Structure formats: C-alpha cells, structure tokens
Amino acid sequence: MKIDLTLNGEKRSFEAAPGDTLLEVLRRERFVGVKKGCGEGDCGACAVLLDGHAVNSCLVLAGKADGREVVTIEGLADGERLHPIQEAFLDLGAIQCGYCTPGMVIAAADLLAHHPDPSEEEIREGISGNLCRCTGYVKQVEAVQDAARRMRRPHG
C-alpha cells in the first residue's frame, strides 16, 4: 500500500506492506538514524516526532503515518547547522556509544517544544522512555537543560 506523508519537511510517498511499522519503513528508506532497539516500546531508540509528538516508531503502524508529519533525527538539523539540542549533547559530552542518542534527542525536542523551561524532574520524566545503558543520565539531563537555555535565547 502507498503511504503519503511529510517527512522532515518534504512530501514523500512510500510503498509499505500492510503490517509494516513506521520504524521498518523509515529504516528501509535509509533513515537509519532511527534505531531499532527492543522493538517493544521499552527503549525509545526508535523515537520520531509524529505531528510534533515523540512516539516509539516500532509500535506505530506505517499506515497510521499516512497524511501526517514525521520528523526523524535526520530532519532536526537546519542544513549544516545542528539543532540546539544536538549542539548541547555534543558540547556537554552527553553521548557515549550513541545508540540511544537519536531517540533521546527526539524526546527532548518534544519536551522543549511544549515546556520551554522544564525543571530537572520534568526533563527526567520527559526522557524516561529512553533507555541509555552507557551512562547514568546525568549528562543527558544537563544537556537538555543547556539546550533549553539555548532555545530560549537563540541568538544569545
């Protein structure tokens, strides 16, 4: 079946099997920044924005994305200029093996779009569906705090 969606700002059309998940379609189309971790909605490595809300793409049927807007990690940067969340993750060393990073950045993007000035607890809650096995989450929380500051003062 055919799926028409807006992917990272562009109108796209994909062929999919009726039982495909959004994750399967995205990876087949080489959007491999979207990671497959557990495949059960536990780890959050496959997170993408669906109409602005972060979802586990492993649990979303591809057909449900028809007519909607999807943003993957590939779509966050503005050309060569990284998104402030990506910059903050790099600058603060919030990355180790990197497998969880795309999903966590996407979850943070959803959080900061709806809560521009989150408390530490709100940040921890916001990324609570994203498992990281390298770290203790401290640097990621700091990076999201820093990104929030950068986004509130984009030219500061």
Next chain:
Amino acid sequence: MGLLHIEEYLRPASLEEAFRLKRAGGERAAYVGGGVSLVLFAPEVKTLVDLSRVPLDGIHSDKGGVRIGASAPMREVLDSPILQTYLGGIVPRMLREVASPLLRNVATVGGTLVAANPWSDVIPVLLSLDAEVTLFDGKSRTIPLANLFPVRHHLGDALLTEVRLPPAPAHGAASFVKFGRTRFDVAMLNVACAVTAEKGRCSKARVVVGGRPDLAARAPKVEEVLVGAEFSPKTIAAAADVAAKTVEVREDRRASAEYRKELVEVGVRRALTEARARLAEGSR
C-alpha cells in the same frame, strides 16, 4: 514482530463503515486505535481497520459529565484542562505514572480498556470514578465500565467509542497509589479510591485494587467499612485491615502473594489518607 500475517490495511472514514469492515473481516480483523497491543500481541490478525479517520477523539464536558473519545491518546487526556480540574485532576495524576511520554503519545484510552491488562493503572481509576463506556455495533449503547470486562472477549465487532465520567461529586476526592519497581514499570499492585464525605462522614466510597495480579476490581467489604462511618484515621486503619483480609491476591513473577497482601493494606491506607487530605483541602 507482532504483525506477520497482515493482508489488508483499511482506513474507514466513519463509525458505520469501520463497523461494516470489521464485521466483514470477522475474527481475524482488528480495529487499530493506537495499535500498541496489536503490534505487541496479535500475530493472528489478517485485516486491520485503522480508526485514525473516524472522529473518535476529543474530550468534552457538560452537565452530564465528561466524555473522552476512545481514540484520544493518553497524552491528550493528561494535558486536558477539563480533566485537570475533574476531582483534583485524578486522571492526569494517574496517567503521569503510566509508562513513558513516548508510549502515552501512542496508546489510546479506548485501546487500554479493551486490552484490559490486569496491571493497568487506567482501569482501577476509571472504575473508582464509576465510568461508563459506549459501544457501537450498528447502534450505540452505554454500559458501566465494570460490565465491559466479563464480556470483552464476546464483543464481536462492537467498537468502544467513548468513555464517560459522571459529574464530579461536590464533596468528593479521589486518589491513586501505584507500587512498581520503577515508575516506568507496570504495577505490582495498585489502588484507586474515590470517596464522598460531607461534614466528616463518608456517604459513598469506591476502593479498587488492581494488579492482584488479576484484573482490577472493587473491594466491596472495604467500601462497607467506610460508608456511613466517620472518615477518620481510625476508619481508614479499619478499612486497610479489612482490605488485607478480603482482597484476593496471588503470586506471579512480579511479586509473591504475601508481599501483595502487605501492599494491599499499605496501598488502601495511603490512598484513603490522601483522599481524606484532599477533602480537607477542598473544604477549607
């Protein structure tokens, strides 16, 4: 890897059409709300009837109470100003303890009721609020939520369209206590209660225990202790004691029966104590 045998993906635009397609597909067809339970647990399904285009979302309030569309994702319910003010925001307070924000953006209220997972946090709270559900099978009928579970395997092609909450009582308070190894994890046991008490005397009580590990159910003996009594710490202690003695619990991989028995007592005491504090706050 749940969906290996899907042959058809259908996108009806109306309730009637959805019902007709599901009926034509029979037992191997399934409605898709958020799709979470399907992707995880339903490898036998052949035909998917996606409800995305059927207008079943939105949260409305009028003098008859609150109506929550079955397709509303949990996040929409959590953020709803209507539900944030309903009985001290009990439903959003509970939803903050359900899974993760990512999952709450996908999973729907209707889907979670039909899935009827015994560890569900949503079900005990909605039962404590005397929620009703509307089913559509050519025509609509509304039944108490409690009556849904005994028949849910025999719903045939009926579609759950709406959850209704009665108007919040004037002197009411509700609370929810979840015991889990982490906030993200499913409950080892949970307790929801809703109490109406005027001038310190309890006139109505709902105490529901879930994850026993059987599906959530009211604890009538505990409610009997409360109704007509002074809503005091002494009554609460007596209710918690009766709960430990009468609520049936079992062992499973998450917790032993002994441990759950302790949790029932502590959970009922904490939930009722919180409801009492909220009532006191409300009457000031």
